[in-house]
Amino acid sequence: MGSPGAGIVANALLSQMDHLMRIWPIVWLLLQPIITQETLSEAPMDLEEDTFDDQYIGCRDQVDLLMDEILKTEKSKNRLLRRAWTEAENIWNIRRHEIQSELPVGFRDSHGVALVAYSGFIRTYFDEAVVSAGKSYNDYIQRFQYKGLHFYLTVAVQLLSGGCQKRPKLVYLGTNGFWYPTNSLEEVKFGHFVSTYSEKEQAVAFGNDTVFTISSCYGVQVEKFSQFPQEKAVLVPNYEIFSVHEGEVNEFALISTKRTCSKFNCALIRGE
Template identity: 40%
Template structure:
């Protein structure tokens, strides 16, 4: 169940973290040149993309920029973020000392929460999405197992698109917390739904 994943959803502390995130981002960009370069490039792209978008109440530029940073696969930042997410939740001390993307994780998580907007599974069964993985074969032990992907995980509303990313493991998921980011993605044709690290899935079928 990816026990070391940093999976904070900022429940009850989002407003407090919103105040801390801006100065924290500046500190982290000083220490991480790729984060700084990616954020600045995405900020320029956001100024063009935001025109004509209908965004939910509370959705700020930083949220949109974070999504664009993540979906820009021309560099390795999305991979570095997920590497950090997979190991950053082992302890609070480890997170505080060694997790290098606190602000980016917060802004991206909040972006998905605001874009998703429904409050999780309490208001419906969720959206069916697909995720193809090219190099890792995953098989649960039994039906009824709880699993999570342990990182920010890209999926698509289009099954054919997901197959292009691989078939070593092919997931059909019903997500309650994943958010459609097609309008903000660097690759809108992929019809992407981004799933946050904290979402847990129940295995109902596998082969």
């Protein structure tokens, strides 16, 4: 027989536990990206909502018209981004022919390159920038050096995701560092895009101090876009809201509330 904790996790995933949920203030589950994006701090809650989480709702086409030039400028000033984008373009030029028939309407090369790039070394630097770029509008405009990558990555996930019309994806995230919910916490968002894994064994290989079983509506399978396709990764965006359910010691279930929330929307063209 399974342990009682495992039963709690399973029940949460199957029933969503809607009748037990209380609606508490949303706080941020921020991941420390200094070493790997799967590393949690011991106190990962941040009520200041400093992360940049724009979904570009209602302005995607307008932003798209501006972003090509913005990305060119960013690459000219950011050596790491320039290297990452060039490497990703080379990989995508080969990979796209293998999956062309599977791509949704509107999916362009820039979206594919962004996904490939994010799976590489630039992820650490990008995530670190994202978690602080939302401090203010000026921080985003003046200090955030990854506007192009953020836009194309966000749109790529939106195009590939079936949202909550499809069955939620069951994935896992293993972390180094301990995380505990507080009495005032029942709904969380990740502080940046997070790579989760379809197989628990892969997830805990990155860390097992705290293990999350995640049911995500908006996450997308990205192994076909990844520089490491054997990892069977699912990319979860930082605007999806999850309810928290405790399982075994240091194990939690994060169940999609089927809702999203962003502090910013269309910041590039609408301002604060």
